Amino acid sequence: MAQSQSWWEPPQTPPSPSQKPSNLEFKPMASTELPEVKPEDSDLLTRRIHLLGTGSIGTLVAHSLRILPNPPPITILLHRPEMYDDFKAGSRIVRLVNKMTEINDEQTGYDVDVKDNHEGKIYWRHIAHNVGERRTPLNEIKEEELLPSGELYIYTLIVTVKGPSTVAALRSVKHRVDGRTTILLMQNGMGQIDELNSQVFTDPATRPTYMLGIISHGAYMQGPFAVVHAGFGSVALGIHRDTDKYPLPPTDNHINTSNLPEEDRKTMFPSDRDLYSNMSSRYLLRTLTRSTVLTCAAYPYLDLFQLQLEKLVSNCVLNPLTALLDVQNGSMLDNPPLTRVQRLLIAEISLVIRGMPELEGIPNARMRFSATRLEALFRGISQKTARNSSSMREDIRNVKYPEIDYINGYIVRRGEEQGIKCVLNYMIMQLIKAKHHYNTRSDTKSVPYGAGGVEAQELEIDKKGGPVVLEDVSRPSG
Structure with missing residues (x-):
């Protein structure tokens, strides 16, 4: 199996500071690079x-x-x-x-x-x-x-x-x-x-x-x-x-x-x-x-790690804000006050990611995770999934514990490792937890679809009349 250029292999010559980024797209490993194994291999304990x-x-x-x-x-x-x-x-x-x-x-x-x-x-x-x-x-x-x-x-x-x-x-x-x-x-x-x-x-x-x-x-x-x-x-x-x-x-x-x-x-x-x-x-x-x-x-590992980070950034903004405001993904667009909040969050997240030791020496990493590019990725996902309801919004509505500790919480922890106080992401975490806490204490029933400023006709409805809830969609690049 050939070795991918994406691994921790030091460059032969340090990149020039003025050098423009080449390709920001990831490509899957070719079939010749994939590990080979046959089901009948004697070393395979079970196919189960x-x-x-x-x-x-x-x-x-x-x-x-x-x-x-x-x-x-x-x-x-x-x-x-x-x-x-x-x-x-x-x-x-x-x-x-x-x-x-x-x-x-x-x-x-x-x-x-x-x-x-x-x-x-x-x-x-x-x-x-x-x-x-x-x-x-x-x-x-x-x-x-x-x-x-x-x-x-x-x-x-x-x-x-x-x-x-x-x-x-x-x-x-x-x-x-x-x-x-x-x-x-x-x-x-x-x-x-x-x-x-x-x-x-x-x-x-x-x-x-x-x-x-x-x-x-x-x-x-x-x-x-x-x-x-x-x-x-x-x-x-x-x-x-x-x-x-x-x-x-x-x-x-x-x-x-x-x-x-x-x-x-x-x-x-x-x-x-x-x-x-x-x-x-x-x-x-x-x-x-x-x-x-x-x-x-x-x-390869480092390519996948960066794809994870790209999806995480969008989820750090899209999930908690749609949950707090109780709106669909498309409501993240064309709202100037909300855009300012998104940019502040993304700037903080960008600072943390660009300082991660796993990305040390990776070509184009600083460009890939610049605040400008991350905002463009976030807006693109918001447009593609405009009629979707985020998983965190649905967790909050159904009084399920949200995954905030593994989304914004991950950024907070990685920031602490670098001495960065991620006050915005920490605040978002506490707001989501507070909303969940409030819902668990509330005697009222969960808010039905159509409330919170969302018109019922904007939602996709299945044949039984229930809401359509899609997983968070973030297609890998390449």
Whole structure:
């Protein structure tokens, strides 16, 4: 696998201060750069993929994997028994409705693991898709998957739960994973991995490999295990660089890597092949990139990190402001007082991002994350998703704890590391938390659609008359 130019490779000559930026677009890794693995590889412990999270994105991924040619065995993790009751009541079917064509596609064949308490300990009870039937299960369990407890080992896991639930959710399966496992996080915001490392997977030697997925699909739930695919997008995938295993190099850009011992080179300047050393990571990446529905593309770590930051910036402005004002995304445009607020927030965020050590020495990073360019990205996303309701607005309206700690909170924490007091982002965090606190204390019912200055006819309505809520859409560049 070829090494991408996006890695921590020092430039041969320092860039001139007057040098104009070249290309600000990212390109996915070519097929020749992707790690190779065959399903029949003897080192592949199991093809089974576990899914944690049954919201719109989790359901979309579950359906998309099931319709693959030669699909992998899929096990859906259900953390409450009543969720399994809903699954049984729906004939163990996962449904996907294409909003454009109105085609309703139903898929079966899913195994489930239901969380129980056994003698005071968490126990995941495995239930095959054809439980009670006298025939060979579609997804046979390999001997290598069985743990002494009778639970199944988790080789690959896709997580789509909300940010605030991540630690608790993964703590419940900690005993089923180890260093061979790969966990893919498909979530809003950033900073969840830092919490997992400090609270769940504290030992780098036995810590699973993390992958990240940035989603630009629009989807909303129609019912239990039924999702409407309302906006087709893509998924940017990539490996996460664990800085406990691969510490960031010194800020000296004139290190001659040819003089470094191979072990030091791999540690400070890992190639794509180095970071994809885990067999389960290569298998999961290859499986997801086969999906024509998800349209996944793999990016080198630093490219993916910058794509994450670009999406985060828009979410830092769009999500809390739409939640506080209770308006659609399009209301962020053409409002001069609100534009001033947006620019102040973006200027503070830009200052923090441009000082991050991960971006030290990356060509065009200061231009990419300048306040001017970030404002243009934010306005473009606001226009593209003008009729959408942000996820944070919906969390506030439905009295769910918002993901503000992983959006603006991430900027506040990264600013503190640099000695920057992000007073504007901190204030936004507290305002969102205050609104959630007020809603939880209020005796009144949540405000229905159409209130808060939003006209009912401006909203897309599904056939049952309910509001259409799309995921935050931020299509990766390139």
